[in-house]
Amino acid sequence: MAPPPAPQTMKERILQTADKLFYLQGIRAIGVDTIAAEIGISKRTLYNHFPSKDALIAAYLERRFVHARPSDKPPAEQILATFDSLERRFAAKDFRGCPFVNAVAELGPSDRAVKKIAIAFKESRRLWFRDRLTELGVADADALATQLVLLVDGSIAQDLVRDDPAMARAAKEAATVLLRNAGVDVGEPVKRRRAPK
Amino acid sequence: MAPPPAPQTMKERILQTADKLFYLQGIRAIGVDTIAAEIGISKRTLYNHFPSKDALIAAYLERRFVHARPSDKPPAEQILATFDSLERRFAAKDFRGCPFVNAVAELGPSDRAVKKIAIAFKESRRLWFRDRLTELGVADADALATQLVLLVDGSIAQDLVRDDPAMARAAKEAATVLLRNAGVDVGEPVKRRRAPK
DNA sequence: TTTTGATTACACAGACCTGTGTACTTAGGC
DNA sequence: GCCTAAGTACACAGGTCTGTGTAATCAAAA
Numbered sequence A, B: 001m002a003p004p005p006a007p008q009t010m011k012e013r014i015l016q017t018a019d020k021l022f023y024l025q026g027i028r029a030i031g032v033d034t035i036a037a038e039i040g041i042s043k044r045t046l047y048n049h050f051p052s053k054d055a056l057i058a059a060y061l062e063r064r065f066v067h068a069r070p071s072d073k074p075p076a077e078q079i080l081a082t083f084d085s086l087e088r089r090f091a092a093k094d095f096r097g098c099p100f101v102n103a104v105a106e107l108g109p110s111d112r113a114v115k116k117i118a119i120a121f122k123e124s125r126r127l128w129f130r131d132r133l134t135e136l137g138v139a140d141a142d143a144l145a146t147q148l149v150l151l152v153d154g155s156i157a158q159d160l161v162r163d164d165p166a167m168a169r170a171a172k173e174a175a176t177v178l179l180r181n182a183g184v185d186v187g188e189p190v191k192r193r194r195a196p197k
Numbered sequence C: 001t002t003t004t005g006a007t008t009a010c011a012c013a014g015a016c017c018t019g020t021g022t023a024c025t026t027a028g029g030c
Numbered sequence D: 001g002c003c004t005a006a007g008t009a010c011a012c013a014g015g016t017c018t019g020t021g022t023a024a025t026c027a028a029a030a
Helices: A010-025 A032-039 A043-049 A053-064 A075-091 A099-107 A112-135 A141-162 A166-181 B010-025 B032-039 B043-049 B053-064 B075-091 B099-107 B112-135 B141-162 B166-181
Strands: none
Touching: A010 A032, A010 A043, A010 A053, A010 A099, A032 A043, A032 A053, A053 A099, A053 A112, A075 A112, A075 A141, A075 A166, A099 A112, A099 A141, A099 B099, A099 B141, A112 A141, A112 B141, A141 A166, A141 B099, A141 B112, A141 B141, A141 B166, A166 B141, A166 B166, B010 B032, B010 B043, B010 B053, B010 B099, B032 B043, B032 B053, B053 B099, B053 B112, B075 B112, B075 B141, B075 B166, B099 B112, B099 B141, B112 B141, B141 B166
16 A cells, blocks of 8 residues: 555645645635645646636535445444544544535635535435435434434534544444434443343 | 613624624624724724724624523423524524634634633533533433534534524434433323323 | 747736724713 | 813725736647
């Protein structure tokens, strides 16, 4: 597994840098000059690849919209693993919330383009949960999927302001209760019963 | 119940207008000129009451930090009523997420003052839940309180991007399950059993 | 070698922002 | 009537931002 090679195209280099700066410091806080300077290119080159900052913002968000990879693990495990992954990301020092929620919060309700992609992203995550729950035979997979994304986004928002990765564990525990309540087998029920030999 | 009289002091008028504009359109999106123009005062007057925009932002957030009013209703009802109130606020067209989370998202991680008040607010909400749960005799009130704030913030974040007040109902249903799982009496268990009588 | 396309350096327009300086007006309290 | 405090009008400094215009450079393809 070689480390990823230096990005090939200019466009990709711009996007990588924009991603880093937009995400870590905020879209409004970063000017195109800053991005160009960070790469060491002229502002003119940047504008030769993206017609406007808005276009760059849209491309940044679209690039963040990565679909979940398929997995052959049992669905219940996949669902709970989501929260473990979340906890790892919270613990990383370069985590700064959900880029889509942040963009909507930053750019305001008037920016329809940003809102549209944010909605699409949130819905894709919800559907991912729903499909796993359907595989598990959960009756109202739709409703439970919504509840699970609430826990995900809630823990992200809480971690954003508190910097506390434990929020992911709390979300996982709540998710476990909700899953068990829906009839999904998720290991031993809380803490009752002694270790079964 | 007379409608609230026109605000008395200049400072209060400034704060009311700043609140409206900052909250609805974003802190970075609104300049002090805009606020002054909206009230019909000169920018100089505004700066006579607040030494800087940062001070105005801080005052805006502090004014948003209203503590929950005491209630004599049963604790379980109070907790669940939180989500009904949330749903009503989502349905209002002037709802635009949590001002504290938005401010942190907008102003970035470097703004310590904003982050500090945001943390204080989030913790005060969590402690409110914890106190209600303690009244109910819930064993691990701390952990459950954290899970409940995740549902609150999750539904706020989801509604911010999706404009869907149903997120509050989903949060309430999840909260009901979590409460029942902790031994709190919250009415009939889901949908089993026919109408009694 | 010549041509073509990408990139650079750099200036600049036009907008907006925060914050200040200054002189004028206005309204009450004494 | 006079004095003080608050507000007004307005210009402006100094900064940032997006986006463009232009001429020079460089490298690789033809």
